[in-house]
Amino acid sequence: MTDTPSPADAEGAGNDGGDGDGSVSLDPRTLRGLAHPLRIRLLAALREHGPATASGLAARLGESSGATSYHLRQLAAHGFVEDDPERGTARERWWRAAHRGTRFDAGTFLSHPDPEVRGAIGLFARGVALHHAAELDSWVTRLDDWSQEWQGSFDLSDFSLRLTPARARALRTELHAVLESYRDPAPAPEEPEAEPVRVHLHVIPRTTD
Template sequence: MTTNEPSRPLDARMLRALAHPLRMRMLELLQADGPATATGLGKRVGESSGTTSWHLRLLAEVGLVEEDSERGTKRERWWKPAQKSTRMRVVDFMGDPDLAAPLDTYLRSVIEHRYEAEARFVSELPRWIDRWHDKAVFNDMRLSLTPEEAAAMSAEVDAVLHRYRRDARPGDDSVIAHWSAFPRRARPEESD
């Protein structure tokens, strides 16, 4: 598989591999910023090259990263993501009790990474204000939908996002688009 593959669904082995915040962060960095060495990733995540090298090999075993054969030497291995992004359907993993803990860890890490990305933007706001002062958006909307309507809406949003996916061009900024649609109990203090 090459990074020409835009997205790949997670399977159970991949989920188990990503049920570690450091591996998730490393994959995120490779997908966002391109190929890197274990040493380079180690500096960015605050770990030794031995630690990052070990985690990269685990990610490679499940097909999430691969060696970048166009870079490096025998002493210096470069790694790249095997796809530009991953996707998952929670329902695919809910029936397996052995995946309950990895699924919980993975989903909580996704939420933490989203928060960190948005918090980083807010802390760097002075850097972006000239170009992005009226462009960055943080929406939070409450809707009343059936599960089928929520699924249809999510499919439409995904289609819009995919229309805008392309290779970077001069003048582009790397933009993060988060999308979630999930139910909430209106009055948790009341029983169902």
């Protein structure tokens, strides 16, 4: 699983109003609220880096503060972000992610009778794909900044398998379980070299044409 919203599921920060694991399940209304590339990036940044202001997020993402402020309000209207009362002041509004992650059943939405809902899935999935590509590009660009230990620990593998839809779902479930077994709430004191690690998981069918 990842810390960015993804069509299968995702995790980040917060724990209100969602499923038992602290994530929130999308419905057609909230899906449309998240189906925007900048909103996906804003939510991912809040989940990965913690609370921030619209201006702070604008600087981090290379956007205008007007754009980040507008889209943060839209995310708030759909329940994805909320005010951070511990940091907000009369002059500066701080935002935080409202849930650990985002989940939805892509198959159910793709068969939805409303074409706008089906279209929102495409926007959402493309936004997540672009975010993953940007993260990977950033890592490759800055590879020399990391220690030899980390340079020897990353992975850019891909595999070609022949699967049925049922086996593909089973593979996804098993891979998620393996990743969860490596999740710790915080690195132990004897592990000062621990760093946040991003794991992208893509399971996509390919035509033989």
